[in-house]
Amino acid sequence: MSSSEGDGFGVLADPFGDPADPGNRPARLAVGVVGTGRVGPAMGAALQLAGHRVVAASGVSATSKRRAEALLPGVRLVSPPQVLAAADLVLLTVPDDVLPELVAGLAGTGAVRPGQIVVHTSGAHGVAVLAPAAEAGALPLALHPAMTFTGTSVDLARLAGCPFGVTAPQELRPVAEALVVEMGGEPEWVPEEQRARYHTALAHGANHLVTLVSQSLELLRTAGVAEPGRLLGPLLGAALDNSLRSGDAALTGPVARGDVGTVRRHLGELGTVAPDIGQSYRAMARATAQRALRNGTIDEASAAALLDVLNEESI
Numbered sequence: 001m002s003s004s005e006g007d008g009f010g011v012l013a014d015p016f017g018d019p020a021d022p023g024n025r026p027a028r029l030a031v032g033v034v035g036t037g038r039v040g041p042a043m044g045a046a047l048q049l050a051g052h053r054v055v056a057a058s059g060v061s062a063t064s065k066r067r068a069e070a071l072l073p074g075v076r077l078v079s080p081p082q083v084l085a086a087a088d089l090v091l092l093t094v095p096d097d098v099l100p101e102l103v104a105g106l107a108g109t110g111a112v113r114p115g116q117i118v119v120h121t122s123g124a125h126g127v128a129v130l131a132p133a134a135e136a137g138a139l140p141l142a143l144h145p146a147m148t149f150t151g152t153s154v155d156l157a158r159l160a161g162c163p164f165g166v167t168a169p170q171e172l173r174p175v176a177e178a179l180v181v182e183m184g185g186e187p188e189w190v191p192e193e194q195r196a197r198y199h200t201a202l203a204h205g206a207n208h209l210v211t212l213v214s215q216s217l218e219l220l221r222t223a224g225v226a227e228p229g230r231l232l233g234p235l236l237g238a239a240l241d242n243s244l245r246s247g248d249a250a251l252t253g254p255v256a257r258g259d260v261g262t263v264r265r266h267l268g269e270l271g272t273v274a275p276d277i278g279q280s281y282r283a284m285a286r287a288t289a290q291r292a293l294r295n296g297t298i299d300e301a302s303a304a305a306l307l308d309v310l311n312e313e314s315i
Contacts, residue, residue, distance in 0.1 A: 032087030040093030258302030
């Protein structure tokens, strides 16, 4: 890759030309993927569709190897240092807690080359975690796809229009945004110092949503509902749409109405059939009451009455 040679960030100010013009793609990259979990093969495949070449990948478990073979057919599976030796652009798609040690190890053994683009996909980290690679001359980028992955070809379709949390040195911002656009995504700039808050928000919303939905499905099954997903789907879809549009103003239900008696009955039912879900209900209902009070949906007396009931351990 001729653009990786020479004098640093400025060389790559417009590295890929116009993604919409196949005849104007001067710098097709050799791509390596370190970590073939659910994210890495999908992003590698997306870059391959954009005209880059995935030349090597690394994976340890049998599942990750099968995933790589499915999404990156014909790509050789080698060790992480061998991936870096073959690639101009390296995707580090490993768990958050593994990333710092991996970067330090690769840089410490001389696997990182000057001018090599090193990308990680962790939401929790910015580019500071890539400092050892940057000190070795690499060009550090943090590109986090704000999407859940299945590890199958379905993910390629989901990348179309997917927002990416992007953090990079200012001079590398065009490179980062060009890569995201080539994968079909939409870049959203996240300042380095806000990465932890950014990731907290996404994890709280997406991961805990799965828990809440699963608990609701479980309760409906115990209530004898044969197809709980069919019942919940339209309701939850409308609630999500309304909350994204209107925030706290979209609150509905007994807490938002101050219906203390209904909340008490809910707690009694949960205490009988699902005490663990009852704890989740109490925590979320307290948070909902506080937000409804701040929003003016309920008054202070109603909020106090709700919180009193929610704090009664005897129910």
